[in-house]
Amino acid sequence: MSADRLLAIPEVWSHQPDRPVAYRTGSSALTRRHFIADLNANIGLLRQLPETAAILCTTSLYWFAIGLFALAACRKHVIVAANDLPANLEQLGDQAGLIVRDRERIFPGAQYGLVQAEAPWDLAWPGLDLASPVSFFTSGSTSTPKRVDKQLHHLIVEAEAISALFAARQPHFRSVCGTVPHHHAYGLAFRVIWPLLSGLPFVDETPEFLEQALAQLEAGAVFVTSPAHLHRLDGFAALPSARQPSCILSAGSRLDDDAARQAQSLLGCTVTEIYGSTETGVLAYRQHDQLAAAWRPLPHVQLTLDPSGRAEARAQHIPGGLAQLADHVRPRGAVGFDLMERQDRVVKIEAKRVSLGEVEARLRELDEVRDAAVVVRGDPARLAACIVPSGMGANFLANNGAFRFNRRIRAALATHLEAASLPRHWRFVERLPRGALGKVSQHDVEKLFDE
Structure with missing residues (x-):
């Protein structure tokens, strides 16, 4: 992917500035025109602030995207907050002295509330620094938060890889919704960055309950979810064909074959399971259209194995271009593989x-x-x-x-x-x-x- 790929978005958007970017319950759609105007308005204000790093903490996916790109345009380091709990924000206080938010709430330290543009008519796309740092915090299976440092261009290249994966199916997609919060790397990739790059409107809210999430589904929807929700479908009625999604995505932990079959039966669509991590981004996928289906690398991702089964992944969206996987893998067929046990879960007793x-x-x-x-x-x-x-x-x-x-x-x-x-x-x-x-x-x- 070329380094100016993100800058090419307005070349497409300027032809259809009133196409929706995000849908919000109870209000009209937010369009490309709104997005660019809101982005420019916040860049102008954020540039006046002296802080070089900011904690980005929003409940809205739309305003998260505005904050992320505005901070990148101002060449400020983005710290993605896992949530807006006071203890978590206090813990992140030594990472940045500024909190960028989307709603009125009292936070510790300096804070900036993202604003809506007064007149959404300016379609001039701002310059963005694709080398702008973006940091996530993940605890994995332990309680100690681990900081993962990336750059904006890693998120953009990852979205390109996702688009390549869905090249044949993407013309049939109409919108993106889901249960996975956007502050998770998986949620950010599939619910915000990829939809923006591919021109798919996304639902702005993250439902708290599964019932609310299923109510958002429509024909052509991409449903971004996880085993935490797909394992709870007992008691739900099958969706009518007019509301069945075109794609169901699951990631974050192991999805049982029984849960995948139940999801397909009730929602009318085969589940596509995603493999990756906060550190590496998305690496592989498998279709749950058969028992114990093999995993396959995404386009532009290369996996290599040593004789012990330890795997390395190479991709442009991995910081440094190379990462050793925490899981053992076993080759299966020409390009497929099976996931074995995590290396860090073998102990001495x-x-x-x-x-x-x-x-x-x-x-x-x-x-x-x-x-x-x-x-x-x-x-x-x-x-x-x-x-x-x-x-x-x-x-x-x-x-x-x-x-x-x-x-x-x-x-x-x-x-x-x-x-x-x-x-x-x-x-x-x-x-x-x-x-x-x-x-x-x-x-x-x-x-x-x-x-």
């Missing part, structure tokens, strides 16, 4: 290598277990298992107690796993603690054992 993922998988195979998460506790290290019982398991637990239940599970595991891989500590819960994208929070699981 009693001098033996133990895969936490394998222990979890063995637990889920048991009739008494619906879901499971395994963490490491204590010194010397021992495994601790957090179990969501199935109906059968819940009945046994109620009638026989936790001690006999965990003894029953340990005995079943012992036919497949060595002694070092058998959990020593147990918690039984109705559901596992998960984040917004459906990932199990290791920190929150560990807290269950602290309690």
